[in-house]
Amino acid sequence: DAGITQSPRHKVTETGTPVTLRCHQTENHRYMYWYRQDPGHGLRLIHYSYGVKDTDKGEVSDGYSVSRSKTEDFLLTLESATSSQTSVYFCAISEGQEGYTFGSGTRLTVV
């Protein structure tokens, strides 16, 4: 996806370990978002950022933290991964006027 990349694309991790997912954008957009997508639940907002060091919680933020030290990078950390956090994680960017641009996603499996 042009201007936004997520890494890693796939990850398998063990229960109880910390995991960090990275979202990198080259569009200089102010707003960045982390979603998880699960069957039957659709896209659910985890955390979002409206500027460097400015972040806020979404509807499913428990067990997750974020950081944004630079405009281009938004990190999502699972502090102690659980099986319920097995999901596909999407990052999105926005400048407000034309909707969101999504990354290609990170498929995370917690075993």
Next chain:
Amino acid sequence: QKEVEQDPGPLSVPEGAIVSLNCTYSNSAFQYFMWYRQYSRKGPELLMYTYSSGNKEDGRFTAQVDKSSKYISLFIRDSQPSDSATYLCATVKTSYDKVIFGPGTSLSVIP
């Protein structure tokens, strides 16, 4: 009641058919309406973006918003197998608010 409701399908149509995808929403404050298309194992991509009531056409796609009934529609004319994807409707109060997504409708266009 969820803020945005959408029949999950799956919906299966023959190639060339006219497809109608629909959503309802609960909050009359929503002003901007979007349709995203998501191919399997990809991130959602913005398909249509409209403001307030009325129609917007882009090629084979027409987005329709009826604010009086809180109803959003996407019509696909001359559907193609390449249209097979999940379609998510979305809405937001202002262009800088967080977007609310429907759960998505899975569409298959059969050759």
